[in-house]
Amino acid sequence: EVQLVESGGDLVQPGGSLRLSCAASGFTFNRHWMSWVRQAPGKGLEWVANIVQGGGEKYYVDSVKGRFTISRDNAKNSLFLQMSSLRVEDTAVYFCARGMCTSTNCYAAGLDVWGQGTVVTVSS
Amino acid sequence: DIQMTQSPSSLSASVGDRVTITCRASQGISKYLAWFQQKPGKAPKSLIYDTSISQSGVPSKFSGSGSGTDFTLTISSLQPEDFATYYCQQYYTYPITFGQGTRLEIK
Numbered sequence: 001e002v003q004l005v006e007s008g009g010d011l012v013q014p015g016g017s018l019r020l021s022c023a024a025s026g027f028t029f030n031r032h033w034m035s036w037v038r039q040a041p042g043k044g045l046e047w048v049a050n051i052v053q054g055g056g057e058k059y060y061v062d063s064v065k066g067r068f069t070i071s072r073d074n075a076k077n078s079l080f081l082q083m084s085s086l087r088v089e090d091t092a093v094y095f096c097a098r099g100m101c102t103s104t105n106c107y108a109a110g111l112d113v114w115g116q117g118t119v120v121t122v123s124s
Numbered sequence: 125d126i127q128m129t130q131s132p133s134s135l136s137a138s139v140g141d142r143v144t145i146t147c148r149a150s151q152g153i154s155k156y157l158a159w160f161q162q163k164p165g166k167a168p169k170s171l172i173y174d175t176s177i178s179q180s181g182v183p184s185k186f187s188g189s190g191s192g193t194d195f196t197l198t199i200s201s202l203q204p205e206d207f208a209t210y211y212c213q214q215y216y217t218y219p220i221t222f223g224q225g226t227r228l229e230i231k
Contacts, residue, residue, distance in 0.1 A: 035220075044211065044222055044223070044225045045160070045222045045225075050220075060219075061219045062125075062219065097168075100170075100173065110158060110174075111160075111168075111170055112173075114167035114168055114169070116166075117167060
């Protein structure tokens with residue numbers, strides 16, 4: 001079964017740090033771009049970051065640049081999001097999602113598989 | 125950044141109805157638009173990518189069209205399980221951006 005399972009969400013004080021993980025199974029992880037998408041309470045979806053198959057390209061939304069780092073360990077089929085200098089406005093459910101692959105190409109977008117999400121709460 | 129604006133923000137419809145949701149981009153995005161469905165407390169589900177290509181397993185009742193800046197998602201013959209929030213997403217350029225969502229409710 002194709003699956004993504006996030007972990008690492010927690011309650012953290014403003015200015016603190018947190019590392020989210022996403023464990024992938026049931027597919028060839030190193031073929032796919034991977035993304036983090038978040039959803040603040042009662043709000044819509046916000047793309048946060050993504051990373052190319054080999055880890056050499058990374059992109060971020062402006063609001064997290066310099067504070068968040070996306071990374072992956074293909075040997076362990078895992079995706080990570082290191083979050084630092086956390087702000088109240090970073091409070092959200094964080095989802096990891098897989099970029100789709102067709103028979104011939106793999107894409108950064110077309111997020112076809114999602115995890116169930118992990119909750120990050122930034123509050124004093 | 126490219127702004128994605130969905131209309132309407134909410135929509136009431138009955139079982140069996142056909143509905144259309146519109147998504148407008150603040151600049152041209154070619155065909156690089158996706159649609160997602162999200163139910164309360166659940167992860168989003170991918171419905172359509174590249175404007176009109178359905179993801180595997182998505183019922184044919186969901187169809188997408190458009191190009192440039194104006195796009196639509198049409199859902200035919202609504203069933204109870206279709207009542208959810210729908211999001212469009214552009215991936216023409218970074219940062220990838222979503223619309224604000226359209227909440228589809230039962231009338």
